[in-house]
Amino acid sequence: MIGHVGTEPEIVNLESGKKLAKFSIATNEYYKNAKGEKVSETQWHNLVAWGKTADLVENYVPKGKEIAIDGKLTSRSYEDKTGTKRYITEIICNEILLLGK
Numbered sequence: 001m002i003g004h005v006g007t008e009p010e011i012v013n014l015e016s017g018k019k020l021a022k023f024s025i026a027t028n029e030y031y032k033n034a035k036g037e038k039v040s041e042t043q044w045h046n047l048v049a050w051g052k053t054a055d056l057v058e059n060y061v062p063k064g065k066e067i068a069i070d071g072k073l074t075s076r077s078y079e080d081k082t083g084t085k086r087y088i089t090e091i092i093c094n095e096i097l098l099l100g101k
Helices: 051-060
Strands: 002-005 010-013 019-032 038-050 066-079 085-098
Touching (some): 010 051, 019 051, 038 051, 051 085
Parallel strands (some): 038 085
Antiparallel strands (some): 002 019, 002 066, 010 019, 019 038, 066 085
């Protein structure tokens, strides 16, 4: 998947010594509608990176950076601060390739 980073990555250093990076990217799809006009559709994706990949994100991946990622789609649930059960779908990054300038 190729897209632009939409938020400054949130870096979390866990008590276990592991590092976690959470951020989002936007991907764009272009097509022509029934009138023949070019239309752009943007999709947002939540990403998570661990370990050395999180280090790469922390040091080289600011908001706006174009990146390519290889990873797996996962869904999970958690309870928020109010005790409400929430569901989230995110991509666990295996590899990140820095693109653009």
